[in-house]
Amino acid sequence: MAPTSETLTAERILEATEEVLRRHGPAKATVVDVARALGVSHGSVYRHFRTKAALREAVTKRWLDRTSEALSGIAADDRDPEGRLRDWLRTLFEAKRRKAGLDPELFATYRVLTDENGTAVGEHLADLTAQLTRIVRAGAEAGTFAAPDPEAAARAVFHATGRFHDPCHAQEWERPGVEEEFTAVVDLLVRGLRAP
Numbered sequence: 001m002a003p004t005s006e007t008l009t010a011e012r013i014l015e016a017t018e019e020v021l022r023r024h025g026p027a028k029a030t031v032v033d034v035a036r037a038l039g040v041s042h043g044s045v046y047r048h049f050r051t052k053a054a055l056r057e058a059v060t061k062r063w064l065d066r067t068s069e070a071l072s073g074i075a076a077d078d079r080d081p082e083g084r085l086r087d088w089l090r091t092l093f094e095a096k097r098r099k100a101g102l103d104p105e106l107f108a109t110y111r112v113l114t115d116e117n118g119t120a121v122g123e124h125l126a127d128l129t130a131q132l133t134r135i136v137r138a139g140a141e142a143g144t145f146a147a148p149d150p151e152a153a154a155r156a157v158f159h160a161t162g163r164f165h166d167p168c169h170a171q172e173w174e175r176p177g178v179e180e181e182f183t184a185v186v187d188l189l190v191r192g193l194r195a196p
Helices: 010-028 031-038 042-048 052-076 081-102 104-116 118-142 150-160 167-172 178-193
Strands: none
Touching: 010 031, 010 042, 010 052, 010 104, 031 042, 031 052, 052 081, 052 104, 052 118, 081 104, 081 118, 081 167, 081 178, 104 167, 118 150, 150 178
16 A cells, blocks of 8 residues: 555655665656655655755755764763774774665765755764764873864864765775775874874
């Protein structure tokens, strides 16, 4: 039985939108396609998302939030800040690599969507740097890191590791030697942060 508008939720719409984007790509996917996949009218979709742009922004935010959620537990952990920093950076790299490798069509689609959705991307980057700041601040407070400005240090770490999480570098993530390069960069950053 096709869902009625009463049983239709934003989450179900976002799941269907993801599948439609995977099949048709961002240039050809329409709200009508999403509605058809759900067995509802396009008006039912518009009751949850007022515009196609709002739907695309919501699906982009949902995709980005998955990465943020995977990292938030590491940032909130109460263990050794150096280990947390290493784990956080590794988890970010692996999450991005996994998305690019397991579902390249959807990853390519999201690259297009993130280019058009500056708000969702900006919020995502702010969340990630806030998580990193929390780790660096904990390290400074524990005397592990020499970081008089934890926020600036966190931003520097984030930018210095961009090659391993910025989607524009996705083609490099499966190249031989990338693991060793990642480890070398993280080791260098951690040594630079350590308190004398």
